[in-house]
Each structure stands twice: as structure tokens, then as C-alpha cells.
Amino acid sequence: MARDVSRRGFVAKGAAAAATAFGFDLRPAQASVRELKISRTTQTHSVCPYCAVGCSVVIHTLGDKAHNVKPAVVHIEGDPESPVNRGTLCPKGISLKEFVTSDRRLTRVLYRAPGAADWKTISWDEAFARMARAIKNARDAGFEETDEQGRTVNRLRNVAMIGGCTDTNEINYLLSKFRFGLGILPYENQSRL
């Protein structure tokens, strides 16, 4: 099948084909967009653990919750539905992913003996035994049932408790119960320090 192609038309078409083949007009084809890293994540709504403002966050976790899949936190950002922060976060809040995934996160008990220069790793059992012993000794020595005027106070002033700003509500509830149970008065929170 022969098509009527004029000499001029053939040259023009050939030039256009050559221009395309030599990469003069490939820009639209190459303008690919990066892959969105949260396109296949599970979204979990939570509250930022740091200060008392209580900004809401969305935690993006990779992994389809299958039995053999270990989920990985890939991104944390502000929850736009929260009336507190409306999607925004401060520098501490926006770096929450590091708080979860950082390899410098402390996962073992470190102990520095009195007078020692170095930290050494001890077991949780050893740590609990030592903490319990120290608290018991201090409480036995310093517990006051009554004050100078004979009023019942049941207080313990030589033990202090410091709460962590990244503790959850549940941990804080238990910490308070523990504190009231022992009668500890000095009480501070890291987010105020």
C-alpha cells in the first residue's frame, strides 16, 4: 500500500521524528513524581507525649498487620482534626518519629554505682530489687506520721519523684497512686524543668 507522501512532507515528518528520538522533547515524559511514603500506611491517632498542650498526632505505620510483619513507624505528623493544634506541631512534636525509631533510644537499665565513673548495664530484676531496697530504707528512716504539732500527716520528704513528659496517662496514674501510697511530697515533672 503506497501512501502519497510529498517530498517536503516526508522531510518535515522525518525531522520531527528525529527531534523526538534525540531527546529534544522528553521533558514531560521524564517529569515523574516521587512516591508518597505514606500512601500505604496504617494511621493511628494519638496525643503528643511532650508538654501539657496535648497536640494530637497521626502515626503512620508501614506493614499490613500480618502475623509475620513487624510494623515500622515511618512518619508522624499533626492531626488536622484536633481543635488544639489543627494539624500543626512544634519542633519537638514533629520529631516524634525519632523518639520511636532512634537507635540511641535507651532500652536497657544503666546503673552508675556511687563513686563510679562509668555506667554499666544491669538486669531489670537487679534494678527493681535495688530501687525497692533504697526506697524502703529511705522510707523507714524518714517517714513522718505526725508533724511538730501532733497532727497526722503521713508524709515522706526524703524521697522525690520525677515524672517523665513522655509517660502515658496510664503510667502517670500509676505513678500518682504509687506516690500517694508512699506519702512522697517532692514531686516534679520533666517538662517543667
Next chain:
Amino acid sequence: MQTVAKLIDTTLCIGCKACELACQEWNDQEFTLGVFQGTYQTMPDLAHNFWNLIKFNERETAGGMSWLMTKYQCMHCADPGCLRACPAPGAIVQLRNGIVDFNHDHCIGCGYCITGCPFDVPRLSPATKKVYKCSLCSDRTAVGLSPACIKTCPTNCLTFGARDELLRKAESRAEQLRADGHAQAGVYNPQGVGGTNVLYVLKDATEPEAHGLPKDPTIPLSVALWKGPLKWLGTLTLVGGILGTFFHYVRFGPRTYEGQEK
């Protein structure tokens, strides 16, 4: 497609640096320790793994000192010097919504874009030998999310949207500032690079250098010449040479030597 833009109202910036961290976090950049410069700035300068810096420009005033906060990142120019200078097809692309993005699969690491950029933004990574900069979160904007830095900003200093709309918003904000007694307030949208898709409202628009921004940025002459007239001249010389050789051969035939048989 609508051109998108980022509006930075420098008068509302409190220097919290949440945008810096949002950028690091979203782009999975590892934080490297910098040098203490005696200012509140996180880093002295941008880096290949640090694309967004809040500059704490200090300016002495009658009452003491004031900070002129400036968010320093890629300006996403309408006429990008980096794109003009880039010799690798597809390594730097200008998306239809105005975002200038680097495609690292195509980057050859020549660093010409660093020469071409009037704002001194792209940075070469010593490890990968490729050049990196802010992508205006092209992955997020492609699906309708705002860039990471804009979403996190707690003071509404950063906004993202259609460029025309933001330009109007910037002008009205500048007017408001002028009415409030900042007579020099204005919008930074340099025309030397065809306008930028990152717009600033400056307290003192007559002196952008105080904010750490170039007053009248243009694409360097060497790049403009090399990628403009000289490129065509070079192509013409090459094609002309080949054509000339061909026609010379057709007209005069191959070179003959004395004693050679015809």
C-alpha cells in the same frame, strides 16, 4: 494546571524551627552535627541533607537588636537557573504546577546547577555525588497534601496554595504592615528569575539583603550565554560542519593524491 506557591510571612515567624525538623523527618534526612556559630541558627548553611534553614538575621536597631527571620530554601523560580544550566536531560524538571524538582536517577553530579542558581541553594552530597535541594514536597503536593514544613508551622507564618491567590494575600498583608507603621514592608517576588513560587512578606522590602535574600537575583551571565546563544552557535557549527563536509564530498568528490589512479 494552577501554579502553586509557598508564602512566607517573615513577620509571623517565631524561629521555632519546626519547619526544619518537619523537612528532615519527611525526607528521612539524617541529622548531622553542625558548628556553633554564636547565633540561634541550627546550622550555618544549607547542606545536602538539610534543605530548609531558618536564618536568624540580626539587625541593630535604635532600641537594641531585632531578628529578621528568613526561611532559606529553594525558591522554585519560574525561570530556574539550575534547570537552564543542567546538561543531563530529566535530572531537573519543572512540573506543571511550577515546582522545580530534582530527579536523582538522572543526575550526573556535575554541579552546574549550583553555578546556575542565583540563590545558592543546591548542595552536592559527597557520598552519593548527586545534588539535593527542597522539592516543595512534590510527592505530598501531587496528592493534595501541603508540604511538610507548611503543615507543621504553628504560627501560620507559612501558607501554601494557588500562586495568584497567595500573591494577593501577600500584598494585602504588606499593606496591613505599612498601615501598622512598617513603612518599608513589601512582597519579595524577584522578577530577575521570572518571579518565584516562594513568596516572602518582608518587614523591610527595600533591603532584602538584611533578610539574607539577594536584592535582584538573575541567572549568571555565563550560564545564560552558554545555554542561550552559545548553545545554538555550537549546534550550528557542528551541524554546519557535517553538512559542509557532506556537500563538499558530493560536489568535489574524495581527495585524490598525485599518482593515484582515478
